[in-house]
Amino acid sequence: MQPLVTIITPSYNHARYLENTVQSVLNQTYPNIEYIIIDDGSSDNSHDVIKALAEKYPQIKYVLHKENKGHLRINEGVKMAQGDYISILSSDDWYLPEKIEKQIKKFQELDDSYGVVYSAGYRYYEDTKEMLEPFTNKIMRKGNILKNLLTEPFFIYPISPLIKKECLVKYPFLPGYRAEGEAVYFRIAMKYKFDFVDEPLVVMRDHSGNTGKDLYRMHSDNISLLTNLSNLSDFPTDLRGVINDKIGDTYFYNGWQMLRNYNDRHGLSLIYCALNFNKGKLINPRFLLSHLLFLTARKKL
Secondary structure (H helix, E strand, C coil): CCCCEEEEEEECCCHHHHHHHHHHHHCCCCCCEEEEEEEECCCCCHHHHHHHHHHHCCCEEEEEECCCCCCHHHHHHHHHCCCCEEEECCCCCEECCCHHHHHHHHHCCCCCCEEEEEEEEEEEECCCCEEECCHHHHCCCCECCHHHHHHCCCCCCCCCCEEEHHHHHHCCCCCCCCCCCCHHHHHHCCCCEEEEEEEEEEEEEECCCCHHHCHHHHHHHHHHHHHHHHHCCCCCHHHHHHHHHHHHHHHHHHHHHHHHHHCCHHHHHHHHHHHCCCHHHHHCHHHHHHHHHHHHHHHHC
């Protein structure tokens, strides 16, 4: 018998995209799917759209909330889920038709130590109508991948994984973060192995409302998430130095982006914070350029 897969869509102010998102679930070639939509206090007409879609497609289960709680709504969906496997689809993105089928097939080839099967993905740029395959699709890792996640330019599309439900029960999404994104997979990777389907199975939409475009908030969340990760009892002791380097790299990269894009002196302070984790940043060309950019801008004032 084919295992039940639960797809959870956390919805927030994406009324204009919901039809496309829902259709991508209903068009899956894998037949045994439970679909749950949880709206997180949308202020647009998402509630009306969801009700209309559920009336049209009775297999859709939904919950509508008035209060916004971010990724904690996914935990609610996990508690509701009847499936042994869970896939999380944001309300502005979509799946390609064979996504679930190919990932279940991969799981059936693996032993019980594997908790996640992810895939490559496309980026759809709303302003240009282009669909591109990023270079990160070329970097795919399997097995025990926590060190890879911390040290390589390796990105798991947050909507691509098919996850054993037990993983999300053990490592739920954390309160206090606007968008935890792929960080939950760092925690899962402490205990479970990963594998992948080496082809794009998902599409992430790039538009002006993406939560990941708030660099300041994302930086704060990323540093907090990495620090909390390093303090978990499950975190491997042999990776302590690795995660400190990762935290330093995060300070340095985000500081550079703030300084380059916004000429924000806060960016310079982040770059100095990076030196607390890795003094080698002193000889990084970007360290010298950051000072040049900042000093040049000050002279123009």
